[in-house]
Amino acid sequence: MITKKIIFLFLVVCTxxxxxxxxxxLPEDLESAQSGSGAEPGVWTGAVTNVxxxxxxxxxxxxxxxxxxxxxxxxxxxxGKPATFTTSDGKTTTCDTVFVGTGDHRLAPGFxxxxxxxxxxxxxxxxxxxxxxxxxxxxxxxxxxxDYESFIGILDDYAPEANKAxxxxxxxxxxxxxxxxxxxxxxxxxxxxxxGASITGLSENVITLLDTQRTETGLQFTWQxxxxxKFPLKTHIGTPPVIGSDGxxxxxxxxxxxxxxxxxxxxxxxKWTTEVAVPKDVKGLYxxxxxxxxxxxxxxxxxxxxxxx
Numbered sequence: 001m002i003t004k005k006i007i008f009l010f011l012v013v014c015t016x017x018x019x020x021x022x023x024x025x026l027p028e029d030l031e032s033a034q035s036g037s038g039a040e041p042g043v044w045t046g047a048v049t050n051v052x053x054x055x056x057x058x059x060x061x062x063x064x065x066x067x068x069x070x071x072x073x074x075x076x077x078x079x080g081k082p083a084t085f086t087t088s089d090g091k092t093t094t095c096d097t098v099f100v101g102t103g104d105h106r107l108a109p110g111f112x113x114x115x116x117x118x119x120x121x122x123x124x125x126x127x128x129x130x131x132x133x134x135x136x137x138x139x140x141x142x143x144x145x146x147d148y149e150s151f152i153g154i155l156d157d158y159a160p161e162a163n164k165a166x167x168x169x170x171x172x173x174x175x176x177x178x179x180x181x182x183x184x185x186x187x188x189x190x191x192x193x194x195x196g197a198s199i200t201g202l203s204e205n206v207i208t209l210l211d212t213q214r215t216e217t218g219l220q221f222t223w224q225x226x227x228x229x230k231f232p233l234k235t236h237i238g239t240p241p242v243i244g245s246d247g248x249x250x251x252x253x254x255x256x257x258x259x260x261x262x263x264x265x266x267x268x269x270x271k272w273t274t275e276v277a278v279p280k281d282v283k284g285l286y287x288x289x290x291x292x293x294x295x296x297x298x299x300x301x302x303x304x305x306x307x308x309x
Contacts, residue, residue: 042069044150046100046169047177049114051138059085059093059136061144061173063100063129064247066112066185069165072301073109075150076101078166085133088141095133100146100169103127104253105241105288106155108303110186116249117241117277124277126248144171155290157255157297182247183286192286192303199302201235201291204228205264209287210271212309218250218278219309221287224271227264234263236292236299239274242306245284251276256290256299285309 050062067073077083083095103116115128131144146169153163184192193199199207211222219242225235239259241251264270278285287304294300 043167044068044073044075044148044169046146046171047112047180048144048171048173048175049177049180051173051176054132056134059095059133059138061131061133061171062114063131063146063169063171064112064114064177064180065100065102065129065169067107067109068186069150069152070109071153072106073150073152074102074104074106074155075148076104078147078149081147083131083133083147084145085136086143086145087139093133093136095131095136095144097130097132097134098146099127100129100131100148103249105249105251106151106290106301107243107249108183108188108191108286108288108301110188110191111183111243111303112180112185112247113183113243113249114247117252119252124252138173140174142173144173145169146171154294155256155299155301157257157299180247182245183243183284192305195287195304195306197302197304199289199291201225201237201293202296203231203233203235205233205235207235207237207291209304212306214280214309215275218276219285219306220273220275222271222273224269225261225264226269227266230266232263232265234261236261236297237274238290239276240287240289242276242278242285242287244278244282244286246282248282249288250278250282256292257297283307 045066045068047064052060054060077098077100083098085093085095115126117124118127149166201207206226208224210224213220227233236257238256241249243249261272262270284307289302290299
């Protein structure tokens with residue numbers, strides 16, 4: 001108890017003496033509590049949206065994934081681990097073509113998706129989520145198993161695989177979903193913030209989305225950072241992607257501190273813009289915003305509602 005009181009007093013002193021504490025690093029136990037990683041993690045789940053055949057005549061299964069971990073999470077299939085197709089009589093087929101994951105983005109809890117954009121040879125393409133099984137054919141009672149790994153809670157670029165968990169998507173091919181709603185599948189109280197919400201980041205800097213405009217190719221966001229400290233600083237947010245009513249994450253993933261942002265002078269504001277390519281007919285959009293917080297290259301996520309754009 002005495003130790004916790006000492007830690008609390010230290011944080012209070014640092015808040016006021018910004019000349020002595022350029023940024024605050026939370027004690028490990030308090031940081032874990034904030035990220036939600038202290039709780040038993042949930043799982044990712046999958047649903048079939050279509051069962052058909054590929055151009056080569058192989059079994060093709062389109063998949064939607066849903067984040068039911070209870071926290072922000074990135075998800076991908078285990079490297080080098082094929083999916084498994086199992087018929088009702090127990091016969092199995094290895095499925096080597098597996099595109100299942102979030103494209104390295106963290107997705108909000110309760111959100112679901114079925115594709116993401118990726119950059120291939122400087123060309124941005126949509127990567128749908130699916131599995132193909134050579135030589136297999138759909139039959140009543142068939143199932144698909146996909147082993148995955150997920151990374152839950154706050155992203156720390158110095159320890160990108162922290163809070164790692166593994167699981168298996170068990171998908172019944174008889175249950176084809178035709179009425180899924182994207183991107184929100186399970187509403188979470190307090191998760192989604194208004195577009196203009198002020199978000200406190202590194203060293204008490206405040207990030208605000210000032211404006212959102214539709215362009216010929218997508219969306220342009222105008223951001224503002226207010227720096228209340230005595231030192232010039234940057235608060236990294238990368239190039240935030242969006243997800244909308246079509247269940248696709250738009251904006252290929254990049255390391256969050258690679259995006260070019262201005263230095264904010266002490267006691268002043270700075271402004272900059274980011275852009276993301278989004279088809280004009282995609283509505284119901286949310287920004288998946290990562291804000292550098294607690295310590296450098298450590299990011300907390302927020303969902304900003306721009307569904308009116």
